[in-house]
Amino acid sequence: MAGLIYYSYTWLQSSTKPADVITNYGYYSNFAWMFFWISSIILLILANVVLWTTRNAWAMWATFLYFALFMLIQTFWLGESFSRYKQENNLSEAGLSTGIFLGVILSGLAAVIVFFNQFLIKRMREKMFVQAQPVTENQTVLETDLNENNT
Numbered sequence: 001m002a003g004l005i006y007y008s009y010t011w012l013q014s015s016t017k018p019a020d021v022i023t024n025y026g027y028y029s030n031f032a033w034m035f036f037w038i039s040s041i042i043l044l045i046l047a048n049v050v051l052w053t054t055r056n057a058w059a060m061w062a063t064f065l066y067f068a069l070f071m072l073i074q075t076f077w078l079g080e081s082f083s084r085y086k087q088e089n090n091l092s093e094a095g096l097s098t099g100i101f102l103g104v105i106l107s108g109l110a111a112v113i114v115f116f117n118q119f120l121i122k123r124m125r126e127k128m129f130v131q132a133q134p135v136t137e138n139q140t141v142l143e144t145d146l147n148e149n150n151t
Contacts, residue, residue: 001039001070004032005078012081018089025082036074040067044117051121064114068107075103 011025043066047059079099086092 001032001036001066004028004035005070005073008032009078009081012085018085018091021085022091025085029078029082032074036070043067044114048117048121051118052125055122055125057118057122060114060118064110067110071103071107071110075099079103 008025008028011021011028014021014024040063043063044060047063050059051057080097083092083097083099
């Protein structure tokens with residue numbers, strides 16, 4: 001992922017025609033986004049498997065860190081570099097970039113998804129592998145009293 005982001009960024013440093021730079025940057029940036037989403041989903045699936053088998057949530061939070069790190073890099077650094085390049089070459093007007101806000105919101109949403117995903121997987125695992133509860137003395141006395149009253 002870092003290589004794809006860096007390759008997209010190198011197009012912004014190119015000295016070729018701005019139209020070619022924007023076309024090539026767009027191609028590699030779109031490829032990086034596609035790879036990012038697919039790899040994030042695959043990592044989330046693998047993290048669920050690790051959580052299910054080991055009951056450790058480290059893989060879930062490592063997946064979140066991967067997602068948040070590259071989301072913020074793509075929106076804060078790469079997206080802003082692209083906006084600055086277009087402004088410097090008079091291809092767009094200066095304005096507020098919504099990519100930064102989208103990156104922060106998606107990172108926060110990913111944290112919420114990981115938290116609830118972890119909660120659900122742990123609850124499902126507990127319900128699936130619940131051991132039979134040992135009978136306590138109070139339950140035995142109550143059952144005996146009920147049996148005596150019924151006869």
